[in-house]
Amino acid sequence: METYQGKSILKGIAIGEILFHQKEEEEIKRYKPEDLEAEKQRYIDARGKAIEQLGELYKKACQEVGEANAAVFEVHSMMLEDDDFNDAILNMISTQGVNAEYAVAVTGDNFSNMFSQMEDEYFKARAADIIDISNRVVSVLRGSENNYQLTKPVILVADDLAPSETVQLDKNKLLAFVTRMGSSNSHTAILARSMNIPALIGIPIQKEWNGKMAVVDGYTGTLYLDPDEETLNELRRKKEAEDEERKLLAELKGKEDVTLDGKKIKLYANIGNPSDVANVLKNDAQGIGLFRSEFLYLETDHFPTEDEQFQAYKKVAEMMGSKKVIIRTLDIGADKQVDYFNLKHEDNPAMGYRAIRICLTQPDIFKTQLRALFRASAFGNISIMYPMIISLEEIKKIKEIVAEVKQELTEQGVAFKDVEQGIMIETPAAAVMSDVLAKEVDFFSIGTNDLTQYTLAIDRQNAELDNFYDAHHPAILRMIKMVVDNGHAGGCWVGICGELGADTELTETFMKMGVDELSVSPTFVLPVRKLIRASKCSE
Ligand code: PEP
Numbered sequence: 030m031e032t033y034q035g036k037s038i039l040k041g042i043a044i045g046e047i048l049f050h051q052k053e054e055e056e057i058k059r060y061k062p063e064d065l066e067a068e069k070q071r072y073i074d075a076r077g078k079a080i081e082q083l084g085e086l087y088k089k090a091c092q093e094v095g096e097a098n099a100a101v102f103e104v105h106s107m108m109l110e111d112d113d114f115n116d117a118i119l120n121m122i123s124t125q126g127v128n129a130e131y132a133v134a135v136t137g138d139n140f141s142n143m144f145s146q147m148e149d150e151y152f153k154a155r156a157a158d159i160i161d162i163s164n165r166v167v168s169v170l171r172g173s174e175n176n177y178q179l180t181k182p183v184i185l186v187a188d189d190l191a192p193s194e195t196v197q198l199d200k201n202k203l204l205a206f207v208t209r210m211g212s213s214n215s216h217t218a219i220l221a222r223s224m225n226i227p228a229l230i231g232i233p234i235q236k237e238w239n240g241k242m243a244v245v246d247g248y249t250g251t252l253y254l255d256p257d258e259e260t261l262n263e264l265r266r267k268k269e270a271e272d273e274e275r276k277l278l279a280e281l282k283g284k285e286d287v288t289l290d291g292k293k294i295k296l297y298a299n300i301g302n303p304s305d306v307a308n309v310l311k312n313d314a315q316g317i318g319l320f321r322s323e324f325l326y327l328e329t330d331h332f333p334t335e336d337e338q339f340q341a342y343k344k345v346a347e348m349m350g351s352k353k354v355i356i357r358t359l360d361i362g363a364d365k366q367v368d369y370f371n372l373k374h375e376d377n378p379a380m381g382y383r384a385i386r387i388c389l390t391q392p393d394i395f396k397t398q399l400r401a402l403f404r405a406s407a408f409g410n411i412s413i414m415y416p417m418i419i420s421l422e423e424i425k426k427i428k429e430i431v432a433e434v435k436q437e438l439t440e441q442g443v444a445f446k447d448v449e450q451g452i453m454i455e456t457p458a459a460a461v462m463s464d465v466l467a468k469e470v471d472f473f474s475i476g477t478n479d480l481t482q483y484t485l486a487i488d489r490q491n492a493e494l495d496n497f498y499d500a501h502h503p504a505i506l507r508m509i510k511m512v513v514d515n516g517h518a519g520g521c522w523v524g525i526c527g528e529l530g531a532d533t534e535l536t537e538t539f540m541k542m543g544v545d546e547l548s549v550s551p552t553f554v555l556p557v558r559k560l561i562r563a564s565k566c567s568e
C-alpha cells in the first residue's frame with residue numbers, strides 16, 4: 030500500500046478502480062499555410078464551432094449541476110468572443126504567417142501566463158479556463174473529439190481537469206477525482222462540490238496507477254493506493270457510517286428547525302454570489318443569512334454599476350422566493366483588496382480603511398449599492414446588514430444615507446420595500462455597546478471570525494497563529510451571550526454568521542444562550558439542523 034497526501038476539495042470516501050485520464054498531447058506543429066486569409070477563416074469557423082459546443086455543454090450542465098454552476102461555459106463563450114484574444118490570434122496568423130492551431134495555442138499560453146501571474150486568486154484561477162478554451166479550438170481545428178464516456182464506476186486520476194471535461198464526465202460513474210494540479214478556488218473544484226463528488230488536488234499522480242485499486246479519503250485528503258485489507262476495512266466502515274449519516278441527514282430535509290423545547294430557529298446559509306443559491310436550496314436552508322456582496326466587487330475590474338448589482342440581488346431574491354435573503358453591504362479592505370478602489374497600502378489593513386468606513390467616507394459607492402439593494406427588495410424578501418460597526422454614530426450616518434436613497438427612489442417612482450436592517454457584531458466595541466445599538470436596528474448577526482481576531486488580537490489570516498486562534502475562548506462565548514441578552518432586551522433577534530455558527534460542538538450552547546439564528550455554509554445546514562432538533566434552550 031502507498032499513501033499520498035493532498036488537499037481535499039470535498040469530504041467523502043470513494044473506493045474503486047483508478048482510471049488514468051490521458052490528455053491528447055499531440056505536439057502542435059508550426060507551418061506556413063499558403064493562403065493566410067483562408068487560414069484566418071479556418072480559425073473563425075473553428076471558433077464558431079467551439080462556441081456551439083459550449084452552448085451544448087451549458088445545456089447539459091444546467092440539467093446536471095444547475096444554471097448557476099453552468100455559467101462557467103457562458104464565461105468560456107464570452108472569452109472566445111473577446112476582441113483582444115481574437116485579434117491576437119488573427120494578427121499572429123497574418124503577421125507571422127503561421128497556421129491557426131499554432132496561433133491559438135501560443136496565444137492561449139500567453140494569456141494564461143498573464144492570468145496566472147495576477148495576484149488576485151480569482152483571476153489566477155482563470156488561467157486554466159483560457160487553456161481549456163484554446164485546447165477546445167485546437168481540437169476543432171484538428172477535427173478531433175474528446176471522449177469522456179466512462180464504462181464503469183472509477184476514481185478518475187488526471188494531471189488536471191478543466192471545467193468542460195469535468196461536466197462531460199458521467200456523474201453516475203464518477204466516484205471521485207484526483208489531480209496533481211488545480212486550486213480550491215477553481216471552477217473545477219466548485220463543480221466537484223456541486224456534483225457532490227469527493228476530490229483531491231495536489232497529488233503526485235502517475236500513469237502506472239491505471240487499473241489499480243484505491244481509496245480517496247476526502248476527510249483527511251489522503252489517497253490510499255492498493256490499500257491493505259486492514260485499511261480497506263477501516264475505510265469501508267468509515268464510508269458506511271458516512272452513507273448512513275447522509276441518509277439520516279437527507280431525512281432532515283423539509284423538517285423544522287425547532288429545539289426539543291419548542292423554540293423555532295432560523296437556520297440560514299452563507300453565500301458569496303448568486304451561483305451559490307442552488308446549493309442553499311439543495312441543502313434546504315430556510316434562507317440566506319449572509320450574502321457577502323463584496324464578491325461581486327472582487328469578481329470584476331470596475332465598480333459594479335447599480336444595474337449590475339441590482340440584477341445580482343434580484344436574481345438571488347427571486348431564486349429564494351419568499352425566503353429571507355440578508356445581504357451585507359460591501360466589506361472591501363483587509364484581505365479583500367480590489368485594485369480599482371485604489372486603497373493605500375496600510376501596515377494593519379485588518380484594522381484599517383475597510384467595510385463601512387469606506388462606505389461612509391465615499392457615500393457615492395455606498396448609495397449605488399443601497400439603491401440596487403432597495404430596488405431588488407421589491408422582488409423578494411431582502412434584509413440589509415452593515416459590517417464592521419463600532420459606534421452609534423455610524424448607525425445614525427447610515428440611517429441618514431438610507432433615508433436619502435429611499436426619498437430619491439420614491440421621487441423617481443421606483444418600487445421598494447421597507448426592509449429589515451441589521452448590523453454585524455464583529456468588533457469588541459459593537460459587542461460592548463450592543464445594549465445601545467440594539468435600540469437602533471432590527472437584528473444583530475455576530476461575525477465570530479472577526480470578533481475572535483479582534484478580541485484575542487490574533488490575525489485570522491496568519492496560519493502560524495492557528496493554534497492560538499481559539500474560537501471557543503471563554504471571552505468569545507461570554508461576548509456572544511452578552512450580545513444575545515442585550516439584543517433581546519433592545520428588541521432585536523440575534524444570529525451568528527461567522528464560522529463558529531456551524532460548529533456543532535456548540536450548537537446546544539448557542540441554543541441555551543438564546544441565539545435565534547445560525548447562518549452556516551450550505552453543506553453544514555443539515556448537520557446543524559440535526560443538533561438544533563436535539564437541543565434544549567432551557568437547562
Ligand atoms: C465574520 O467576521 O465572522 C464574518 C462573517 O465576516 P467575514 O468572514 O466575511 O469577515
Ligand code: MG
Pocket residue numbers: 455476478479
Ligand atoms: Mg467579518
